[in-house]
Amino acid sequence: MTSVKNIKRWFWWHRWSSLICTLFLLMLCLTGLPLIFGEEIDGWLNPTHYAEMPKDSPKADLDAMTGAAKARYPRELLTSIFVDDDEPQVLVNMAPTWDPRDPMRHSLQFDSRTGKLLKDEPPFAQRPATFIDIMLDLHRGLFLDLAGELFLGVIGVLFVISILSGIVLYGPFMKKLDFGTVRRDRSRRLKWLDLHNLLGIVTAAWLLVVGLTGVINELSTPLFGLWQMTDVKAMLSKYKGNPLPGQQDLNSVQGAYHTAAQALPDMVVTSVVYPGNPFGSPYHYVLWAKGNQAFSSRLFSPVLVDAGSGKLVSVVKMPFYLRALEVSRPLHFGDYGGVPLKVIWVIFDVIAIVVLMSGVYLWWARRKLYESYFSGMGASLQ
Amino acid sequence: MNNNPFLRRWGMPLLMAVLSLFGLLSALLGDRPGQVLSWIALVVPLLVLAWYVFRKSW
Numbered sequence: 001m002t003s004v005k006n007i008k009r010w011f012w013w014h015r016w017s018s019l020i021c022t023l024f025l026l027m028l029c030l031t032g033l034p035l036i037f038g039e040e041i042d043g044w045l046n047p048t049h050y051a052e053m054p055k056d057s058p059k060a061d062l063d064a065m066t067g068a069a070k071a072r073y074p075r076e077l078l079t080s081i082f083v084d085d086d087e088p089q090v091l092v093n094m095a096p097t098w099d100p101r102d103p104m105r106h107s108l109q110f111d112s113r114t115g116k117l118l119k120d121e122p123p124f125a126q127r128p129a130t131f132i133d134i135m136l137d138l139h140r141g142l143f144l145d146l147a148g149e150l151f152l153g154v155i156g157v158l159f160v161i162s163i164l165s166g167i168v169l170y171g172p173f174m175k176k177l178d179f180g181t182v183r184r185d186r187s188r189r190l191k192w193l194d195l196h197n198l199l200g201i202v203t204a205a206w207l208l209v210v211g212l213t214g215v216i217n218e219l220s221t222p223l224f225g226l227w228q229m230t231d232v233k234a235m236l237s238k239y240k241g242n243p244l245p246g247q248q249d250l251n252s253v254q255g256a257y258h259t260a261a262q263a264l265p266d267m268v269v270t271s272v273v274y275p276g277n278p279f280g281s282p283y284h285y286v287l288w289a290k291g292n293q294a295f296s297s298r299l300f301s302p303v304l305v306d307a308g309s310g311k312l313v314s315v316v317k318m319p320f321y322l323r324a325l326e327v328s329r330p331l332h333f334g335d336y337g338g339v340p341l342k343v344i345w346v347i348f349d350v351i352a353i354v355v356l357m358s359g360v361y362l363w364w365a366r367r368k369l370y371e372s373y374f375s376g377m378g379a380s381l382q
Numbered sequence: 383m384n385n386n387p388f389l390r391r392w393g394m395p396l397l398m399a400v401l402s403l404f405g406l407l408s409a410l411l412g413d414r415p416g417q418v419l420s421w422i423a424l425v426v427p428l429l430v431l432a433w434y435v436f437r438k439s440w
Contacts, residue, residue, distance in 0.1 A: 167395075170395065171391060174391045179393070179395070180430075198434060199431065202427050202431050203427070203431075204395070204398075205398070205399035205403050206406070209402075209406055294412060294417075298410070330410060331410065336409050336410055337420050340417075341409055341420060341421060344421065344425065
């Protein structure tokens, strides 16, 4: 049987892990709310009007689009292409240098069916951040990039500890109470203690999943870095010393796209990373393909196509930790079950805010609560 | 269920957790039917909460 001393230890963990992370978690819950509907909000604030065309209209040629982009910016590099599988658009990304954070990086939006240029976006540094961009930057890393991401990852670990210790404390607390008891008539503190426990225990599984997947998402930069330093490095080592292809020597990007699509008939190629991009290979086009079923559409496979010959080199197998990262994304964002799931996500998020705030309130009113908590367990503990 | 002290205390929390986890996974693993099951499974804990939180004050 759990001893009072043991429970006090759990209580200590619950109090301090929660208190340290509460302020940040409150920020995460609040910024997370608009992010759940981020795509809808962005589409509504910055709508793109596509020409009405039949659903199975053939796709326009990628070489023509990159050609048009290059003609507009002849001194710049083509860095990557995003082929949307949701909206009929292709984004061609360009930059003066390979620096992934180059402030002058920009994209050109094309209609994927007509190949017509829809929008020539201003450079990243001159583009006003959208509301959703700001929420996302704050949510992901407090505007601090990697340092902020790792910090919030630690906050997430504390959050998970506070949920687990909260679950442990629920047991002895409920020794004499029926599930769902809310003692409203005694004191405000007791009422909120009961509500905190009830709301917390019913949402515990959701909170744990969203907390844990949030931590994994915060590790995406180091995890991709690890992959690049190990598997990718090993894969590319045999090409060491080969001449580096310049952008003028590249084989057709449409050809590379076609080759990858043919190699993976059950998958959809959604992006092309140009040779030389630090997130790709110096010698290959890297094409990212995803499955076409509910679950497999969350799993990406990179395909290497030789930049010079245009021949298929390999379909790369992703390591388990990147698979875990890919599965963590939907489970954190709640964007995988239509609008009803997003609404459910919002409700859970709001409940999480109530659990957090009531927790702070209970700590504030701690002394009497602490007494009533232990006296509520009754004699059986002695 | 009321006679077993473990189930009396943990029965509902476990049921809520199982429903939540089932709901979280079914939309991920299944297509349209999986999504509908997921909505139902995840709404149940919310309805249970609403019942216990609001029943007396109405």
